[in-house]
Amino acid sequence: MPHGLIVPGRPPRPSSQQRSGPELQEECGLFGVFGHPQAALLSYLGLFALQHRGQESAGIAVWDGEYLDCEKGMGLVGEVFERAEVAAWPGSAAVGHVRYPTCGSSDPVNAQPLVVRTFPGTLALAHNGELTDAGRWRADLEQKGAIFQTTSDTEVIAHLVSRSGRNEAGEALLDALGQVHGGFAVVVLSEGELFCARDPNGIRPLSIGRLGDAWLVASETCAIDSIGGEFVRDVEQGELVSIGEYGIRSAQFAAPGRPALCAFEYIYFARPDSDVQGKNVHQVRKELGRRLVRAFPVDADLVTGVPDSSVSAAIGYAEESGLPNEIGLIKNRYIGRTFIEPTQEGRELAVRLKLNPLRQVVKGQRVVLVDDSIVRGTTSRHIVGLLRQAGAAEVHLRITSPPYRCPCFYGIDTSSSAELIAARKSVEEIRQAVDADTLAYQTLSELTGALGYRADQLCLSCFNGDYPVPPPEGATSGEGRGGRQGGLFSGS
Numbered sequence: 001m002p003h004g005l006i007v008p009g010r011p012p013r014p015s016s017q018q019r020s021g022p023e024l025q026e027e028c029g030l031f032g033v034f035g036h037p038q039a040a041l042l043s044y045l046g047l048f049a050l051q052h053r054g055q056e057s058a059g060i061a062v063w064d065g066e067y068l069d070c071e072k073g074m075g076l077v078g079e080v081f082e083r084a085e086v087a088a089w090p091g092s093a094a095v096g097h098v099r100y101p102t103c104g105s106s107d108p109v110n111a112q113p114l115v116v117r118t119f120p121g122t123l124a125l126a127h128n129g130e131l132t133d134a135g136r137w138r139a140d141l142e143q144k145g146a147i148f149q150t151t152s153d154t155e156v157i158a159h160l161v162s163r164s165g166r167n168e169a170g171e172a173l174l175d176a177l178g179q180v181h182g183g184f185a186v187v188v189l190s191e192g193e194l195f196c197a198r199d200p201n202g203i204r205p206l207s208i209g210r211l212g213d214a215w216l217v218a219s220e221t222c223a224i225d226s227i228g229g230e231f232v233r234d235v236e237q238g239e240l241v242s243i244g245e246y247g248i249r250s251a252q253f254a255a256p257g258r259p260a261l262c263a264f265e266y267i268y269f270a271r272p273d274s275d276v277q278g279k280n281v282h283q284v285r286k287e288l289g290r291r292l293v294r295a296f297p298v299d300a301d302l303v304t305g306v307p308d309s310s311v312s313a314a315i316g317y318a319e320e321s322g323l324p325n326e327i328g329l330i331k332n333r334y335i336g337r338t339f340i341e342p343t344q345e346g347r348e349l350a351v352r353l354k355l356n357p358l359r360q361v362v363k364g365q366r367v368v369l370v371d372d373s374i375v376r377g378t379t380s381r382h383i384v385g386l387l388r389q390a391g392a393a394e395v396h397l398r399i400t401s402p403p404y405r406c407p408c409f410y411g412i413d414t415s416s417s418a419e420l421i422a423a424r425k426s427v428e429e430i431r432q433a434v435d436a437d438t439l440a441y442q443t444l445s446e447l448t449g450a451l452g453y454r455a456d457q458l459c460l461s462c463f464n465g466d467y468p469v470p471p472p473e474g475a476t477s478g479e480g481r482g483g484r485q486g487g488l489f490s491g492s
């Protein structure tokens with residue numbers, strides 16, 4: 001494997017506003033290994049399990065005892081890497097990353113891990129989330145002479161590490177992470193140690209596992225499971241975990257703030273076979289479906305969930321209501337990223353190719369359609385339209401989350417408030433816009449009840465505008481990331 005190779009791969013992708021995929025885009029996936037002779041291969045396999053969290057780019061960095069090497073490129077894990085080649089990479093510690101950019105900058109230079117030569121040594125940084133003070137830090141560091149190579153806020157952490165004046169990577173990371181704010185999880189590979197950390201509010205998830213004597217770190221437990229590992233524990237709020245030949249150590253880079261795990265990890269982002277903070281995502285989603293039946297019953301013939309994220313909720317809805325749970329929509333999983341279209345017409349065709357109604361199931365039926373969220377409303381309108389064109393007699397839309405009214409500043413690609421349909425319209429107006437016969441959203445209290453938390457133990461900002469970490473300077477709830485398109489930074 002060539003040292004420090006960056007594979008440019010494909011030209012930059014269209015921005016999030018040009019995509020044909022779901023309205024709410026995932027964030028990034030992190031995977032780390034320490035103490036296994038096939039660390040690169042395990043990272044590669046772990047990233048496959050996290051592919052749903054980012055399809056823009058993929059990268060793996062490996063420490064072989066002498067060099068810290070990195071290979072990365074634009075595309076899916078299977079497009080960027082050849083399994084046989086990865087299996088031949090030497091090294092017992094590795095970090096992998098799949099990226100979805102949250103600020104529109106889809107440039108190969110932003111692919112991660114980000115390899116930097118800092119004062120305490122060479123580091124490979126992989127980051128999930130967003131620093132709310134990245135803009136201020138960048139301006140400050142540039143004024144002091146720092147030269148940035150990427151537009152990713154991850155590079156701010158690298159600069160702060162290098163300027164910490166500490167000799168040891170762990171101490172430098174403690175210093176750097178203690179200075180930044182936002183919702184983030186990081187996994188960092190140094191020359192001989194693996195570090196992982198989670199923001200002081202625990203907004204972004206990060207879990208630790210074991211495979212024999214080796215240590216694993218992953219954004220989701222499904223990645224630990226998928227390579228035969230065992231979950232050990234979650235990284236705590238404000239905690240920096242160091243893993244080395246000495247074993248595992250823990251330190252706080254900041255005092256824990258109020259707990260604020262992203263509620264959307266349960267609703268949409270995480271895979272159903274993941275446990276997020278000890279709660280299985282599939283079971284939580286089923287409960288979300290059950291609660292919708294109790295709160296908003298409707299006479300219907302069948303229930304169907306929008307694949308894949310709402311399939312679990314539809315099962316819960318069907319169990320509670322007694323209605324048959326049918327496959328009303330088929331998702332084509334093999335189109336991948338081929339149909340990223342710059343025009344509205346092209347995007348509509350792409351959505352049609354990705355999702356097709358099962359006419360024989362829905363024709364003449366009163367259908368309960370379960371989905372996880374409505375962001376801009378265009379996708380919901382399209383899916384309701386598909387069912388009607390297939391002959392559905394009625395379409396009753398049930399949303400497992402409350403109205404998505406406010407932008408996210410913690411690493412999720414949402415539009416500005418101006419583009420969020422629930423920020424502008426009442427539920428009845430949204431029903432009309434998406435052309436459903438009835439529309440009901442989960443209430444906030446039913447959401448927190450289904451998740452098993454109090455409201456002050458979760459981030460619910462996109463529903464209630466109550467931000468656990470202050471938004472970036474100058475940003476208001478009306479200036480979400482969509483409103484900052486073209487800005488200097490992209491989250492990762």
Ligand code: SF4
Nearest residue numbers: 262263408459461462
């Ligand atoms: S604002 Fe919404 S999407 Fe963003 S972290 Fe909070 S709950 Fe998750």
